Amino acid sequence: MKLFSVKGRSSLNGKHQSGAERIASEKELDKVLTQINKKITRKPFDYLSIKVSIIKKQPPVIKTLKIVEIIADSVEEATQKAVELLHSATGLSEKKIKKLIKTVHTGASPDGNNMRGAMIVNQKGERIELDPFRGVRTTEVDFIDRDKVLQKLKTKGYTERTLDALAISSKNMSHPDMLAEFCISDEPDYLTGYIATKGCYYRLTPLKEKGNPKGGRIYFVKDGVNIENLYNYLEKEAVLIEYTDTD
Ligand code: PML
Ligand code: MG
Ligand code: MG
Known part of the structure; x- marks a missing residue:
């Protein structure tokens, strides 16, 4: 099956306004482009881009983490x-x-602002991201x-942010050198x-x-992490998440 990575973002006066990222099959592509367009045009903008690129290698399918409220x-x-939770993980x-x-x-x-990405911390407590501004x-x-997963999460009182965060953290925790995440x-x-650990x-x-x-x-992350490998997995390798209802 042909899959596409679809990434949209908007900005105003050079400042990031909103972003949305999806993986879509050929059949879903029109719908996903409309959804992304809708999402990133909610806030005022003077620049908007939507990028579509084919995913060359069939992505692995991994299971979602279990939500504990x-x-x-x-x-x-x-x-x-x-x-x-973080101490024990x-x-x-x-x-x-x-x-x-x-x-x-x-x-x-x-510079005291939010980072664009995540900090990476090893088991000594040292920050080891390659660029501390970007992460x-x-x-x-x-x-x-x-x-369908979004509808299901909404009936439980969760949000689309939960959905995106659950996808991100499920991918993160599938890397063997990742121990936990704080967000x-x-x-x-x-x-x-949330805090993500292996499984939860x-x-x-x-x-x-x-x-x-x-x-x-x-x-x-673990002390012996190969940082280039970690960046490559998190930023470049496509992964699909399978949701299974656990409660
Ligand atoms: C974000 O704004 O990107 C972080 C969202 C955290 C979601 C927490 C949740 O609702 O489960
Ligand atoms: Mg945000
Ligand atoms: Mg965002």
Whole structure:
């Protein structure tokens, strides 16, 4: 089956406004182009691009992480839960994890802004992304039957952001050197974040204070990781996710 990678983005005065990325079969292509166009034209823009490229190698199909929902009374309580999950998945001390999380809350790029991609942290707690402004961006991933999966997640009270985040984290966790992931949105009013570990997507609310425009991701990796191989897998190799209802 012919598959295409479809990537759209819009900007205003050189500033990124919105983006959307999908993997589509030939049959779905028109529909997906319309969906992407709709999504990236919601905010004002003066530049818009949609790029379609064929995927040369048939992508592997991997299973989705299982969603575990955790509602906490406060950001402190949710963060403590996140720290414990990350500590047991990575072996890093709680102190180091807290410091890294704080970096995301205050802007992880060296200029104090959000990074465009994710931080990469090894088991010593060192940041090892090749470019600390850009980080690494997980892309080339989508659900099989995405529209159906979205409907299903919505009936459970989840959102399209959950869907995209679940796809990204499922791909991330399928890499043998990835141990865990931390994510909070850069959307000021989207307070649900998550921790991904091998097998599980812990959806934590509230993981940030309302109104904070800072957000981003931390990828926790094994010490011996081959960084070029990791970038290549996350940014270049297409992967399809199969959703199975687990609850
Ligand atoms: C969720 O709803 O499960 C969390 C989604 C995090 C979205 C991060 C983002 O804004 O990209
Ligand atoms: Mg986005
Ligand atoms: Mg965003």
